[in-house]
Amino acid sequence: MEALLHYVWQHRQFSPKPLTTTQGEAVEVIDVGLHNTDAGPDFFNAKLRIGAQLWVGNVEIHLRSSDWFRHQHEKEEHYDNVILHVVGEADVEVTTMSGRKLPQLVIEVPQYVTDNYHDLMAEDAYPPCYRLLSSLPLFEVHSWLSALTIERLQQKTERIDRWLTETCFDWERVAFIILSRAFGFGKNTDAFERWASTLDPQHTGKHRDDPQLIEAFFFGQAGLLDSERTPLAQQDAHFAMLQRDYRFLQQKFSLTPISFSEWKFLRLRPQNFPHVRLAQLAALYVSRRFSLAQIRQASSIEAARKSLSFSTLPYWNDRYKFGESATLTAKNKDFSLEFNQEEKPQNHEQKQKICEKAAQQTKEQRKVAPCLSPASQDLLLINAVIPLLFAFGQHHQDASLMDKAVDWLEQLRAERNHVVRMWQEVGIPAEHAADSQALLQLKWQYCDRHDCLRCRFGTRYLQQRKSLQGETPSPKH
Template identity: 45%
Template sequence: MEQLLHYCWKHRLFPLQQLKTTNGQDVEVIDPGLHNRNAGPDFFNAKVKIDGTLWVGNVEIHDKSSDWYLHGHEKDDHYNNVVLHVTGKADTEVKTANGDVLPQLEMEVPETVERHYQELLQEDQYPPCYRIIPQLSRLTVHSWMSALQTERLEQKTEKIRQRVAIANGSWEQAYFVTLARSFGFSINSEAFEQWALHVPLHDVDHHRDDLFQIEAIFMGQAGMLNTDDMPQRHRKQAEEDEYFQRLRHEYLYLAHKFSLEPISGQRWRFLRLRPQNFPTIRISQLANLYYHRRTGLSQLVDCKTLKEVQQLFDTEATPYWETHYTFGTESKKAEKRLSKDSVTVLTINTVVPMLFAYGRHKEDDRLCDRAFDFLEELKAEDNHIVRMWKQCGLDVENAGDSQALIQLKNEYCDRKDCLRCRFGYEYLRNV
């Protein structure tokens, strides 16, 4: 109930009659203030008239007045600037740490708002606000989608910043980790990120002109040359494979030279993956990209168009993998080239957030704008989340829209955080 009181105060959903304090003073809300989601009073810098006198300060909201003491606010100096206590039920007088008795406003949640909120919480269909979607104006949808798109990019930017910090300030290393994570295509993304953190690029650079040595380090650091981590049925096949033996021999030499420690090969998932997505194939493709000097941040920043991005990531696995998906098991010969759809996924999950994050870091608005331009040019993703919103009547025109809807589901719908959602606001107000 307290969440609804916050919501009604923030959006000024008050009863039609004159607001009054518990001791009969008239209350006029000039500005409800800035909603604070951190420690301290619930709303900062509110402006309210109480009995004709303008007060500027903070507002605290509780289900019951006695919650003021339950939360220890009477001992906390941060609450001395509260000018009004809003409550669902005024069951006691409240005082600040400096001894002031606070005026209290007993506020009811409008019946329609409470009923609509319960509908959202209890609705079996997904998303619960599906009935309001066809009624929304294009402006409402567009503004919320734009905000969600930016919010998602901000979250990805923060993760990139964390990788930069782990890499001791190296944006190059952070970019390689971000790119590698995207090569995991969800199923193996965590394993790829951990693998990339264990690839010492400054050491690999010493052998940058030798594709075989690059692949040996990449496969070795992934734990894929350690037969102890392999299932029994694959171990014998790998040990009898000439290319595997050559890679392992080379890796053992390089591991000793650079004091390398691999991750566990048991991290990788192969089940329920199409063979083209096997981590062996993806790592070989990354080795080829690295060999051709296409994994550097400067090369990415130089891409002004989507066509240039596609050319940058135009890569294939090394020749051995044309007839293999795993070590020692032959398959029908086929070129293992990164598909256009895969490049699109890389663009959405690596190129766009990296340009946006690096643009923020360099204070270069051109890079940030380019990130948004790429999202608008790319076709929308086709997944169950996007299809769900399409069925509700939302137009999904490009990758920017699909990224916004993924953000909406993950951060609002799944958490039942309808009170922070603009679609939820429209539902509570208009349904």
């Protein structure tokens, strides 16, 4: 509840009764100060009138006065310039390191704020603040979504920063790791990231012109060339060839694969099986189309999309796993990909047309295409290409690259997932990918963590003096 006291002080939501210290001196709050989320006093440079004296300094907030001593602030020099101790309960007098007795102010949290706060903390299918959203001005909603979009890009930049440190700022290697993570498409993101980190570009680069050896590298390091784990592949000539090639590579480069158990297969659509995505990554790697340099030089989102174009080996035209074909029928859920003789792809252009056609079919008819659908390309642009562009711009203080990253997000279609659908049901539709990224950030970093006091919607909800229960329609389903 201390965080709620921070909110009440910052937004001046304290009781309308005259404020007085525990010693009976009148308190006038001229400026609450700047909220500090790092070490040190909670609010910097507050401006207060206590009695007849004007003070400028810092404010510290605790649930109880005794928390001052529990945190040992009386021994810390940077708490010596605190001018007021704001508390929910004054149980002791407190002094600074210099021995100065601090004036203390007990603030009461208004009942409506407490009630609204408990609403926000309650578990529900929808954030309780949804009742407020329809009454907010559009510019206020869009302003918060814009801030959340940047916050999400900053969060992804932090992951990129960690890999840059790990790889001695090898941007191209980090770009491949981030792209690989995005190829996990949700369920296998961590496994793809872990797998990519085991690949040394000095090793794979020596065989980049050989699609078969690159597949051996990729599948071998993924732990997917174990005959015992894939019994149906034992009579598969391509599988046997990759096994042989990987044994050679493993001995040559002292390779250690990740565990097969890191991969998730349950309830995956055929096109999202790790085997399919690894085959696609191998084809993309061999094509040399994708690189950070090409992303930076791309003049448009469509130019960037071309960096995700490739053709897999013919083996993957009708498979989603080693030794198994891939048709998906609504009746038996048997996964397989079958081409009519007339539409058997002969070149990259024909494969791309099949991909686009498959992407337009129903779930029951959809094919495991040998290349990426436009929707999959969009997700890779959103989760890999654009964050890399933004991070590079930030590292090199190039605002034009950062602006281009945000502009590209605004040109892409909004993602389609249960989180975006939930926000649409409560009145906040996503107009483009920048919005859908913002709504994901809002749900995962604020709603799910009950961090409503840092959310602009949450703080507005707390300020409602009248219950909104029943005043607005229920979410649309």
